[in-house]
Amino acid sequence: MQNFKELFEAYGADYQDTMSRFMGNETMYLKFLKMLFQDDNLRKLGEAIDSGNLEAAFDAAHTLKGVVGNMGLTPLYKAVCDIVQPLRAREEREDYPLLYQAIQKEFLKVEELGKKLNRGNQNPG
Amino acid sequence: MQRCETMLSQKKILVVEDNAINREMLRAILSAEYEVLEAKNGKEALEVLNEFGENISLILLDIVMPVMDGYTFLSVVKENSAYSAIPVIVTTQSDGESDEVTALSHGAADFVAKPYKPQIILHRVASIINLRETAAMINLIQYDRLTGLYSKEFFYQRVKEILIRNPDREYDIVCSDIENFKLVNDAFGIPAGDRLLCDVAALYKDRVGNRGICGRFNADQFACLLEHRWTYTNDLFLEALNQINELTNARNVVMKWGIYRVKGRSASVEQMCDRALLAAQSIKGQYGKYFAEYNDELRNKLLREQAITDEMEQALEQGQFEIYLQPKYRIKDDSLAGAEALVRWNHPKWGIQSPAEFIPLFEKNGFITKLDQYVWDKTCRVLHEWEDKGYPELSVSVNVSRADIYHADLVGILVHTVKKYGLPPSRLHLEITESAYTENPKQIIDTVNNLREQGFVIEMDDFGSGYSSLNMLNDMPIDVLKLDMKFIQNETAKPVNQGILRFIMGLARWMNLSVVAEGVETGEQLERLREIGCDFVQGYFFAKPMPCAEFESLMVPQGGLARQSVSEMGREKQVLLVADENEEYRERVRKTFEARYEVIECSDGAEALEKVAECNRQVTAVILSLELSDGFSALEALRIENCVWNIPVIGTGAADPEVEEMALEQGAADYAAKPHTMKSLWKRVIRVTGFDCWIGEEETLLENEVYRDHLTSLLNRCGLEMAVKELKKEDTPLAFCLFYVGNLKWVNGESDCHSKNLLLKRIGEVLRRHTRKADMVSRFGEDEFVVIMRQLGSEETAVKKGEEICRKIELCAGGVSGKCICGTEIWDVDEPMSEVVERAYLALYRAKSKNAGG
Numbered sequence: 001m002q003n004f005k006e007l008f009e010a011y012g013a014d015y016q017d018t019m020s021r022f023m024g025n026e027t028m029y030l031k032f033l034k035m036l037f038q039d040d041n042l043r044k045l046g047e048a049i050d051s052g053n054l055e056a057a058f059d060a061a062h063t064l065k066g067v068v069g070n071m072g073l074t075p076l077y078k079a080v081c082d083i084v085q086p087l088r089a090r091e092e093r094e095d096y097p098l099l100y101q102a103i104q105k106e107f108l109k110v111e112e113l114g115k116k117l118n119r120g121n122q123n124p125g
Numbered sequence: 126m127q128r129c130e131t132m133l134s135q136k137k138i139l140v141v142e143d144n145a146i147n148r149e150m151l152r153a154i155l156s157a158e159y160e161v162l163e164a165k166n167g168k169e170a171l172e173v174l175n176e177f178g179e180n181i182s183l184i185l186l187d188i189v190m191p192v193m194d195g196y197t198f199l200s201v202v203k204e205n206s207a208y209s210a211i212p213v214i215v216t217t218q219s220d221g222e223s224d225e226v227t228a229l230s231h232g233a234a235d236f237v238a239k240p241y242k243p244q245i246i247l248h249r250v251a252s253i254i255n256l257r258e259t260a261a262m263i264n265l266i267q268y269d270r271l272t273g274l275y276s277k278e279f280f281y282q283r284v285k286e287i288l289i290r291n292p293d294r295e296y297d298i299v300c301s302d303i304e305n306f307k308l309v310n311d312a313f314g315i316p317a318g319d320r321l322l323c324d325v326a327a328l329y330k331d332r333v334g335n336r337g338i339c340g341r342f343n344a345d346q347f348a349c350l351l352e353h354r355w356t357y358t359n360d361l362f363l364e365a366l367n368q369i370n371e372l373t374n375a376r377n378v379v380m381k382w383g384i385y386r387v388k389g390r391s392a393s394v395e396q397m398c399d400r401a402l403l404a405a406q407s408i409k410g411q412y413g414k415y416f417a418e419y420n421d422e423l424r425n426k427l428l429r430e431q432a433i434t435d436e437m438e439q440a441l442e443q444g445q446f447e448i449y450l451q452p453k454y455r456i457k458d459d460s461l462a463g464a465e466a467l468v469r470w471n472h473p474k475w476g477i478q479s480p481a482e483f484i485p486l487f488e489k490n491g492f493i494t495k496l497d498q499y500v501w502d503k504t505c506r507v508l509h510e511w512e513d514k515g516y517p518e519l520s521v522s523v524n525v526s527r528a529d530i531y532h533a534d535l536v537g538i539l540v541h542t543v544k545k546y547g548l549p550p551s552r553l554h555l556e557i558t559e560s561a562y563t564e565n566p567k568q569i570i571d572t573v574n575n576l577r578e579q580g581f582v583i584e585m586d587d588f589g590s591g592y593s594s595l596n597m598l599n600d601m602p603i604d605v606l607k608l609d610m611k612f613i614q615n616e617t618a619k620p621v622n623q624g625i626l627r628f629i630m631g632l633a634r635w636m637n638l639s640v641v642a643e644g645v646e647t648g649e650q651l652e653r654l655r656e657i658g659c660d661f662v663q664g665y666f667f668a669k670p671m672p673c674a675e676f677e678s679l680m681v682p683q684g685g686l687a688r689q690s691v692s693e694m695g696r697e698k699q700v701l702l703v704a705d706e707n708e709e710y711r712e713r714v715r716k717t718f719e720a721r722y723e724v725i726e727c728s729d730g731a732e733a734l735e736k737v738a739e740c741n742r743q744v745t746a747v748i749l750s751l752e753l754s755d756g757f758s759a760l761e762a763l764r765i766e767n768c769v770w771n772i773p774v775i776g777t778g779a780a781d782p783e784v785e786e787m788a789l790e791q792g793a794a795d796y797a798a799k800p801h802t803m804k805s806l807w808k809r810v811i812r813v814t815g816f817d818c819w820i821g822e823e824e825t826l827l828e829n830e831v832y833r834d835h836l837t838s839l840l841n842r843c844g845l846e847m848a849v850k851e852l853k854k855e856d857t858p859l860a861f862c863l864f865y866v867g868n869l870k871w872v873n874g875e876s877d878c879h880s881k882n883l884l885l886k887r888i889g890e891v892l893r894r895h896t897r898k899a900d901m902v903s904r905f906g907e908d909e910f911v912v913i914m915r916q917l918g919s920e921e922t923a924v925k926k927g928e929e930i931c932r933k934i935e936l937c938a939g940g941v942s943g944k945c946i947c948g949t950e951i952w953d954v955d956e957p958m959s960e961v962v963e964r965a966y967l968a969l970y971r972a973k974s975k976n977a978g979g
Binding site for chain 2 (some may be wrong): 059
């Protein structure tokens, strides 16, 4: 079974850089990851895009960007950045739902990662 | 415990961030070194700030937040002085420079980007906190902590800069000083004093505005620099003072302003400010004068003082100070009894200098201690020389200044000085001024006790000049009372029998003190003093202070003719004469009274008359048996002689009403029917010699000087405090009414001292007329009066009564000016007076702000 570092890097994140933010503490990282799954900014972003509220969409995306950036979840981070950019300028665009779907897709990957990391953490070795 | 301390000492960081994950993450990064407080949005953050204020060392702020966003929060924080100094670090996404610039322009100290880099965050946080703390230290020095004005040093610095930058402009430095500020602190507590200082600071800020700068120096000294644009008037400062008094709950603060006009740039800023302050101090205590400009007159006076100060040390070294002796004479036989050593300064260029000029200055700059020691030494040398020349062993008194009393080794120095010349300490009399007692009673009593134990004779100087207190006479172990000339000059003008002077003489006799009257200038004064039995006199009527050689010519060399000197005189007891046929009775009287009197026994009236004539006025009283065959004729003779002697006679005899009546008719002061106890006889003697009035009329006269306001004759504050001590439970409930009469200064449109005094007198009369006899009425402050009414149960009645009096006062002011306000509180004597005063001030203030009460 792969260890935390291997799983993390396999996902596409920078282990070294990220873990420095968590004092090298993997358990702490998992705690924060769990918080991310409970965070409602992704839901808020979806709702805001559905209703065409760019203001609210930006706020949610912006927060999400900060969080996932801190979590070092590079692929998801990139997906969020893609939507933050036009939202910051409040650009009226057709492709927001598509950009949002991309985020959702990345988010699922992170959920997968989370499960694996947790399993690994529970049964070390 | 230890943990607790770390908690307290840990710096607090407030994290303002809407996202829980980010918050948690920052907490994880910071919590090892800081105590982390959290807020989800700007609104919550303000609540935390309100709670912790400046105890928060730093704020980490997310800009994009719901409820109140980061920018709004920043603006609010920076506008509030309570926490505008707390540095704010903004957390931004790394995706736009614009956020960062905006944040910085809103007052953020720095920014950190997401994703967080723990090392960078910790580093930035630490350096910003450090920077802020250093700046705060500088701030602390730049600004006076209490008032927020510039500190003294910073004010100097700023003035210097302004003067250099504007060499052609004229400026004024205006300084002020609050009179008796210590009294405010003392009477109302430090917080009240601080409030007053803040009010004064606010006045300065308000008046000076952008036209100058303001600073606070020591304690109650303020200063400002203004461009010279107008002429200053008394009214301008009076108005400012009124404003202060309005603000400060009408506590009658008096401020004096001094102005230094900056023309050239030759003086240092420190000097300029000093001069402005000196100008302010020069009008201290002058009623109705609120400002003074530093001018040539003041400058010359200061220069003169400086010149004296520069010369004094050298003058002492070169022996320019000379001892002059002023003779003291015994009144009884006009014989020379001693002298007071005085100092004259014979300056080689300036000539003889007046002690009236240099002594006060030396007292101020501390040089007096050195000069006194010099005088003691020189005086002892003179006394030693007299011994060699075979002159009589007169004693000479020297002055011991107030500052000397505080000298740790005063006793040692004096003992050493007399030993050096082989003199007994009793030859050197020490004159200690009465006012030293008022300053520090315990210290002076200890010192004087010590000196007396060593054998020095203590003379109480200037008795009657200041706050003469009978307590002091009781506490102070002295030998001689010196009455101040001014006091005597007033006294000799009054009818002899009513005088306080007579009472003091009796008191001195009672306490076995001798009395020296100094400053005797006329024959009339001398006769008065002779009549009342004063022992010694000193003054121009007899002789001026003279050089030692001249004094010596007054003395006749004589091998030890026992002359009574000032100190021996005091120790001589008064005579009590008992004329009685019963030897056993005389014996009992002697035993009873011999501790206090010299008791002379006679077995018939004729002998008694003889003895009285011998002892002259030394006889305190005569106890005369009317059962003696010549008892009544002796009484008659004494009555006739009494025009001169005024010796009270106590007649004794059988319990016969007719004899008693006859005795009293013939001039006996009292009649004691036999048999009687010695205790009752003792009481009669005390009564007829006048000492039963210890708490009587004459003492009241003396104490009045201390406890009464001279203008209104009401109790002064000190008197009220004394009177209040007499209040008992039966007197409660008491109504404590504090009256403030405003705008008195504006009678006649001007600060006319005379009409103000008249008005104050009238107010005093109104207060007395409208209160009961048992109530206490006091002039509590400049324009404040207190009435304490006994047994006034309901607050409502008390308030009504207070308002009624207010109206009467306003009526008496003739509607010209006065506005009278009253603060009334019910008082139970168990509560300290200071507290009810505080409450009454609050009530007064409330009434004032409601504009009620009249």
